[in-house]
Amino acid sequence: MEDKLEAQIKNVMSAIFDIPTNQIGDDASSDTIESWDSLKHMNLIVGLEEEFDIEFNDEDIGSLLNLKLIKLFVEEMVTI
């Protein structure tokens, strides 16, 4: 379940940032992915929301800047 979820997140990130999935490591963040700017961040958020049929809390969106944190939040929301 967990791995599938991570794969799904990476797949969305790969589409949004236009990089191959295998280049998205576990430490992927806005520091390691060059194209991760504020507009792409917006795309990522709405892309993930659509993918998992969730809605992030407005206050959290600004800090979801790495894969680990994103996974944590998505996990929590999809298992509820």
Added chain:
Amino acid sequence: MRGLKYSEILKINKKLENHNELYAYDILLLSNVIVHQAKEITEYTLRKEGINATVELGDYDNIVQESQQQKKLDAVIIFWELSNLIDGLQYKIELLNRDEIDVIEKKIKSEINFTLKNLESCPLILINQFSSFQFSSLSIGTNNLDNLAHRLNSYLESCIHPNLKLVNLEKIIASIGIQNSFDSRYYYSSKAPYTIEFFKAYSQFIKPFFMSANGRSKKALIFDCDNTLWQGILGEDGFNGIEMSPETKNGAIYREIQSIAISLSRRGVLIGLCSKNNLKDVDEVLASHPDMVLRDEHITIKKVNWSDKIINLKEISTELNIGLDSLVFIDDAPFEINLIKEQLPQVAVIQVPEKLYEYPNTLRSSLEFFYNLSCTEEDGKKVEMYRGQTQRENIKHDFSTIDDYLASLELKVIIHKDDTSLASRVSQMTQKTNQFNLTTKRYTESEILKFIHNPKITIYTFDVSDKFGDSGVTGLCIVNRNNGSNNCILDTLLMSCRIIGRNLEYALMNYIVDVMAGKGVQTIQAAYIPSPKNMQVKNFYESCSFELINESGSVKNYSLNVGNCSSKQIEYIRLIDYGR
């Protein structure tokens, strides 16, 4: 299309991108809000149809300025969002009186007018009609925002000409619902009002314009007969057994279908029959059945026989001398529909829905296949009627040059120097500004505070406003005089994308040069450090008469001899200087 997720669209769009053997179709998207997601979604929608579209996004809130560009374009799409005509209009407008609203209305009308004039030679211009839905759909009365939208829409209609098409935004919003169209979160944080779902619906809605512009509209609608034009099977139920009378429930539906076919034939769409029947029987119905409204005179081609529909459709295509991809075929039998999908995938097919009451709207929704950009007679009349009106408006509102337009904005820049209260904003701007940023150096707030307290380093901030509102601190320059008193270095020079396109950069450069001259500086050094996003300023220093000294790697180093500098003053930008 609606089934595909945004991330899937992005991936497929990327794959479709490389069909470079096709003629490239260039679309420029101008907007006064953030709509960047429309780019890939629109490209995908059109590329799926074989149109090799590339959508270029204009700079944020630069519709008027960018309409002046000279590049050859195939189409322009304009998102002129009501609520951002001036920042926060949706609440400000309810506090304004009629005169104040008039000022705004006049400004927008003249901007529309000027923009459309600039785009005159573009073959296709789509502009969204104004809508107040996002804010006032629940209010029982008509408020100021509704009224303004209404008046601006009347104005847009008065501007109509053959290349200009108005996009009925409210139909699109209605098709998916207001809740699904808008994202208030991103409206308030980033001026990005629309959802992904909206852009998907939008791109579908405008697709027919582009199909027509690329010669891909359908030209002929071919009907099966039994259970498609009438209820029943003629060969079994007989002349009197088939049903299309408006007096019965299902009959009324077939009457509607036939009437839609007639209206299409009046618009120039070719109507044909392709049916397994005896020709004599069908001819008799067409000639003399009292409940028929579709008659022989409406029908261009008939293939009524017992041979295969594949063969018949091919013959129709040959005889009418149009491609198979210009045909739309309607049948009730899944077998026939699937056969054609498989054997003649170029032909568009419509299956009569199982729930018969959905049939008229199913047919209607596919009428856009036949959409034709060229003027209908009615459009033609409208054009003449409106022409006189538009000319009068022209005299009232026209600007002849971009400078006139910029002058009408009454631009004002307030300059502060080393203001500690702005340190956080300054740091944020160095972190976030990508496009108009000559060196892209990122600084933390504490670094900025150190600069402010260093007497050799000066930070100038620019607060830009015009008669319609204040953009706040949106430009800055960090000047370093560590290298001796007659020399300075421009460490950082940047402007928010919200204020580009107004020649402010030249006014600001003049100011800096002026101040430095006053301090006895003789040489100003500067550099352009390229980043993935700051291409637009790569020749900025050249345009300010700096001399290129050398290029080390990709960095270009410049110098300006202050004594020799003869800068052109920009009269319409008022500088209010607290910086000296």
